[in-house]
Amino acid sequence: MDEWLRALLRRTAAESRRAAAGTGDAADGGEGSAEHRRLAAAVARGPEGHPELAAVLTESGRPVWAREVAACALADGGDRRAFETLVFLLNYREATRAECAAEALLRLGDPRTGRAAAALATNELRAAYALHPVLLLTRLAGPESVPALVTALRARLRPGAVPYWGLARACARGLGELGDPRARPVLTEAAAFPRLREAATDALRRLPPP
Structure with a gap:
């Protein structure tokens, strides 16, 4: 043990x-x-x-x-x-x-783990508890990871949405670690928010050049 x-x-x-x-x-x-x-x-x-x-x-x-x-x-x-x-x-x-x-x-x-974590990370009704699904998706680095993190982060940026800043920062950091250029638009949008600027800017630096 x-x-x-x-x-x-x-x-x-x-x-x-x-x-x-x-x-x-x-x-x-x-x-x-x-x-x-x-x-x-x-x-x-x-x-x-x-x-x-x-x-x-x-x-x-x-x-x-x-x-x-x-x-x-x-x-x-x-x-x-x-x-x-x-x-x-x-x-x-x-x-x-x-x-x-x-x-x-x-x-x-x-093999079902990535799909399950993605479903939890993008369920707006459970967004308050989505941090660990997001962190798990980052560690898995599977095909579901980037689309789910992009969706979860974009949901936090919508007008009127509860921001859950810790969750949003985890999404941004995860996208930076995964280094997928598909994340560039949502990270650019997130960088305009003062509480997300550092995490989003750092993540953008880690993406491949456009």
């Missing part, structure tokens, strides 16, 4: 203790709840624990932290049963979970 999974188990152990407080399920010391200890043992068993972890993703009533542990551990082992849960977590309202899901999706390497 590598440090990424160990860090996930430490974080979710604390969450499970808080959730179990007063129920008699919490553990003493630094351990998680009884449910968390069972899941951690399944993670430690590697592929032998995958059936138990996969069941967590389909059973009703399981807490989000348990689904996160199960999906991330399955993804680390290349088990594609984790995919749908990870896509759900990639757009989650808690940034820590979304960041963890993005790393898990990279480890999983499912």
